[in-house]
Amino acid sequence: MQTVTAMEGTEVAHAAEFSLVARRNNSLTSSGRLLVFVFIFVVSVGIAAAFAAFGAWLILPFAGLEMLVLYLAFRYLDRHAADYERIAIDGDKVKVEFFEVGCVQSHEFNRYWAQVVVSRDGSRLALRSHGRELEFGRYMNDEQRLSVALELKRQLRGAA
C-alpha cells in the first residue's frame, strides 16, 4: 500500500515525546468512490436490464454478480481508507496503535525493555519485549522501514 509517513516530534495531541504515523494514500475521496461505483452500476445494470427486456435475461445475473464483486472492492477501499499505524513514545511507555476499519488496537511496551528488530533488507520491522514481537510498517517500503528502525533505535536509546 502507498504510504504517507509523518514523523512528528512533539505536537501530537497527547504530547508524546516522539510520534510516527503511517497511513495509506487515497487519491479518490469517499464521495468520489461512491460516484464511480454508482456510474458503473447504472450503466452495467442498465445494459443488462435492456437485454432482459428483449428476452436475453441471463445477462442480468452475471451483471449482478459483477456488481457484487465491484461493490466488495469499493467497500474494502472505503473501509480501509482511514487505516493507519502509529508509534508514540512518551515517558517510559512505547505505545503502538493499529487503526483498521474504524477500530484501534493498542499495544504498550516498556521503553527500557523494548527492542527494535529489523531484517537486513528492511522487509520486516518489529518491536520486541519479554519475548513478544509486534510487526510494524505495513504501509512502508523497505527503505522507509530501515530509516524508521534507525530513528526508533535512537529514540529508545536516548531514553536509556
Next chain:
Amino acid sequence: MDAAHAHNGHGHEAHGHHYTGIMRWITTTNHKDIGTLYLVFSLTMFFVGGLLAMGIRLELLQPGLQFWQPEFFNELTTMHGLIMVFGAIMPAFVGFANWQVPMMIGAPDMAFARMNNWSFWLLPPAATLLVVSFFVPGGATAAGWTLYTPLSTQMGPGMDLAIFALHIMGAASIMGSINIITTILNMRAPGMTLMKMPLFVWTWLITAYLLIAIMPVLAGAVTMILTDRHFGTNFFNAAGGGDPVLFQHVFWFFGHPEVYVMILPGFGIVSQVVPTFSRKPLFGYSSMVYATASIAILSFIVWAHHMFTVGMPAAAQLFFMYTTMLIAVPTGVKVFNWIATMWKGSLTFETPMLFACGFIFVFSMGGFTGLVLAIVPVDIQLQDTYYVVAHFHYVLVAGSLFSLFAGVYYWMPKWTGHMYDETLGKWHFWLSMIFFNVTFFPMHFAGLAGMPRRIPDYALQFADFNMISSLGAFGFGLSQLIFVYVVVQCIRSGAKAADKTWEGAEGLEWTLPSPPPYHTWETPPVVK
C-alpha cells in the same frame, strides 16, 4: 498478544516470504511478476494461435482440399480467432497494464494484489480447455469465433468447453478490470491528477471500464447458448419461439466494444512511444483523452454494423451507418495528433518507433477500409468476404500487435535492465511489416472479387491472391521467431540498460532504476 500476530499476519503478505522457483510465480502478488506472467502467457498463446493460422493458410495455398477436411478447417478458423482475441491480444495488454500502470502513476502495487494473482491464474486452465477441445469427440467448436446460433447449438462437446473457457476468461477480465480501475483512480501519487496521467494509463482506464460494461454480456450470451444446448431453453431457437438474430445483437453488443478493448491500450502505447522518439511532447494531450472517451462511448451504439445483412429496417441501417462513420472523427483526431507530434520533432527510428510508425500507417489503412465497410450498400457486397478479413487483420495485427511490439521494445530495457539487439529488432520490424502486407493486402482484392470468408476451398479466380497470402503468412509466422530470440537474448545477455533508456523519454517509470526493484513507488513520488 496472539491477536497482535494474527492482526499483522495478513498485512505483510506482500512483503517478506518470497518463495523461490515455480512457487514464487504461483503465489506472487507483485504486479511486475504478474505482468511478466501475462506477457509470457500471451506470447505462448500467440504462437498457438499462429500455428492454427499457418494451418489455415496451408489449406488455402492452393484450390482443392489438400490437408484438412472442411469441418477441421472450420475448427482452425474458429480457434484461431478465439485464441488470438482472448488468449493473445487481451492478456498481453493486461500484462502491460500490470507492469506499467503502477509505475506510471506512482503506486506501490495494484490495489488488490491477491485478486491480481487469481485473475492471472484463471487463464492457463481456460487456455487448456480451449486447446483440449480439439481432442474431444467432434473436435473443437467450428461455429466461428462469433459463435452464431443455431450453428453453435449444433456443435459437439467442444462447444461446451469453449463456453466454459470464455466464462473463466471473462471472470479473469472482470477481476483484472476492477483492479486496474481502482488502482488508477484510488492510488495515484499526490499531484498525479487525472489530466496529468500518461495517455497509456488513460486508455487503460477507459478500456477497463469497457470491459466491466461488456463482460457480463458475453457471459450471458454464451450461457444462453449453453442452456439452449442442454437445458431446453429457447433463447435463440426459432422453432421454440426464440430469435437467432437476438444472439447476434447480444454478441456484437459485447463484440464491438471488445474490438476497442483490443486497440485502445495500443493507442496508449503509441502515444507514449511517438513523443519519446520525436523528442517532443505529445500533441493535443487533452483532445487525445476526449477522442479515446468518444470512441468508447460510440462503441456502444454501433454494434449492428456487423449485421447489416441480417435484414434490419432501413432506419436501423441508417442509424448504425451514421454512428459508425462518426467513429472516423475521433480516430482521425488521434492519427492527426500523432503525426503532429512527429512534425518538427527530432526523430530517431529505434525499433519501438519503427513499430509505432508502422502502426500509424497500417492501422490507418484498416481504418480506411473500416470506413468503406461502414457504408451499408458497400458492406452488403463485402460482408463476410475476405475484404472484412483483411480489414480486421489490418487493425488487429498491424494495429494491436504492432503496438504491443512497440511497447515491448520500448519498455523491455526498463523491465529487464538489459538492452535488446537493435539490429535484430529492426529486422523483426521490417520483415513483419513486409510479410504482413504481402499476406493481407491481396485479401482486399479476393474479397472485392467475391471470395467468402471461412471457406476451406475456393473458386479458381481467387487462386493467385490466396497463394500470395499464404506465402506471406508463412513469412510473417517465421519472422515472429526473431522476436522470441530477441526477447530471450535481451533477458539473458543484453547489455546493461540505463535508468532512462531513451533520450526523449518522459514519465515516472523512467526515474526508477532499470530493472525496477521488486517493489517500486512505496514512497509516493511527487508529480510536478
Next chain:
Amino acid sequence: MISKWFRLIAAALAWLAAGAAGAQSRYNLPEPQSIIAREIYDLHTLIMWIIVVIFVVVFGAMTYAIVKHRKSVGHQAEQFHENTTVELVWTIIPFFILIGMAYPATRTIIAMKDTSSPELTIKATGYQWKWGYDYLQEGISFYSNLATPRDQIENRAPKGEHYLLEVDNPVVVPVGKKIRIIITANDVVHSWWVPALGVKQDAIPGFVRDVWFRADNPGTYRGQCAELCGKDHGFMPIVVEAVTPEKYAQWVAEQKKKMAAGAVDPAKQWTLDELKAHGEKVYAGNCVACHQATGMGIPGAFPALSGSKVVTGPKNGQINVVLNGVVKDGKPTAMVSFKHLPDADIAAVITYTRNSWANKTGEAITPAEVISLRK
C-alpha cells in the same frame, strides 16, 4: 522523348479512366449487372477516391516529417504541444467529408429496401448444404446442389472453369423484370449472395427476409453462401441465370412438365432394384454430405450408416428418423427432418441404405409404409 512521355501519361490516364468507367478488373468488385449493384460499385469508387486523397495528404505529411524532421539531418525539436485552431479544423473537416459519403449511401439504402410490386417472387431456402427454390406463382420447386464433382475437389481430376461455382439446377429469371427473393433457412443461418446483382441477405431459420434485383443483361451470375453454416459452407454456391422473357416462359413450361413427370404414381409397384437405383440418387442429393458416399459418416460428427443399428434394425425406426429427424435433449440435431421429400424418395433412400455397404437386409420399403408413418 516528349512523345514517349506523352504516350505513357495517356496510357496511365486511359487505365485510370477504364478503372473509373467500371471495366471488369480482377482488383475490383465484379462488373455490376443490376441498378443496385451499379450504385454500390459507384459508391465504392467514390469512397476509394476520397480515401486515396486523404491518404496522400495525411501520409504525405507523415513522410515529410519522417524525412525532414529527423535527428540525423540535424533537426531540432520544437516544443509546441497544442493548437486549438488546427485541432478544431481537423475535427470539423472530416464531418463534412462524412456527410458527402453518407448522402449517396442513404439514397441507395432506401432503394435497396424497396421490395414492393415485384414481377416475380421466388422463395430461397438455405439448407445444410444446398439451396431450395420455390417459384411461388408458377408452383415450381427444386433444390440446387453443388455440381462440381468430388474428384475435382479432392484433386483427382483437373478443376473446371466454374469450379465450386456451378450447380445442378440454377435459378432462372427473366431479364429486366423486378425479381423479389424471399429468403429463409431450414437449419442454421446462411446467406444468399450474388455479387454481380448486388444482393446479399442472410437466411435466418424461422424468419423471412426479402431482397430484390433486376438483371440488366442475360447471363449467368454466380455467388456463394456468405455466412458460416457448418462443414460444407464453402460448397453451396448460388447460380442465377438471367434469360430473355421468352426463354424464361419456355423454361417454366419445361419445369412444369418435368414436375408432372417426376410426380411418381403413388400406386406404382417398385422392385427392390428400382428402389435401390432411385435411392442412390436421392442419397447423393440429400445425405452424402454428412453420411458420405462410403456410408461411414465422419467419426465424431456424423454417424456411419454402414453397420448402423438404426439402419439394420426395425424399418419403422429408420422411417421415423428420416421423416422427423433426430431430437436429442429436446433440441433438433444435424439430422433434420426430411418429410418434405416425396414418399417414394424416402422409401427408395431407406431401401438403398438398408442394402448398401455392409448392410444387407434385403428389405424393400414401399412408399405406402412411409405414408402410414407420416403424421
